[in-house]
Amino acid sequence: MDKIALVERYNLRSVFDLMKMVACHLTGRELRLRVRAPLEDDKYIRGTTRVALDGVPVVDLDPNWSTGGEQELRTYLHELAHVVLHSEKTKRSNVDQRERSLPAKTPEEKAVTSSWEREAEAWSEKRMKFAVDPDQVFDFESALWKLLTY
Numbered sequence: 001m002d003k004i005a006l007v008e009r010y011n012l013r014s015v016f017d018l019m020k021m022v023a024c025h026l027t028g029r030e031l032r033l034r035v036r037a038p039l040e041d042d043k044y045i046r047g048t049t050r051v052a053l054d055g056v057p058v059v060d061l062d063p064n065w066s067t068g069g070e071q072e073l074r075t076y077l078h079e080l081a082h083v084v085l086h087s088e089k090t091k092r093s094n095v096d097q098r099e100r101s102l103p104a105k106t107p108e109e110k111a112v113t114s115s116w117e118r119e120a121e122a123w124s125e126k127r128m129k130f131a132v133d134p135d136q137v138f139d140f141e142s143a144l145w146k147l148l149t150y
């Protein structure tokens, strides 16, 4: 289907609508994509993935980012990777509540966290390479359209 047919069929009205559609395409499952400030205090966190109490993964992307950059696409794909690779192993929680301070992680838990991050990076990097032509000026929306064909 060409772009215009897709826009009409799925009532795409914004880049965010397109992001939601690409998210479903790449993950093959139901998820909620939201623009929401991260609950964590860490100012470097641009996105988070949690699993809601009903079992649906929820991806929150920082509203303070300027959509349109390569880094934003990278963050978005990184969070989708967590949905695909790790949401089944993630404990369900109230996604609108900050987690109470947890006890410090054991070395085993830290190792799991870093292996999840490496897996997510590898997954998202593959899709970045597919979507972004290094010889072209980066365009967020074009990259999303390309990802629909991944």
Ligand SMILES: [Zn+2]
Pocket: 078, 082, 116, 117, 120
């Ligand atoms: Zn991550």
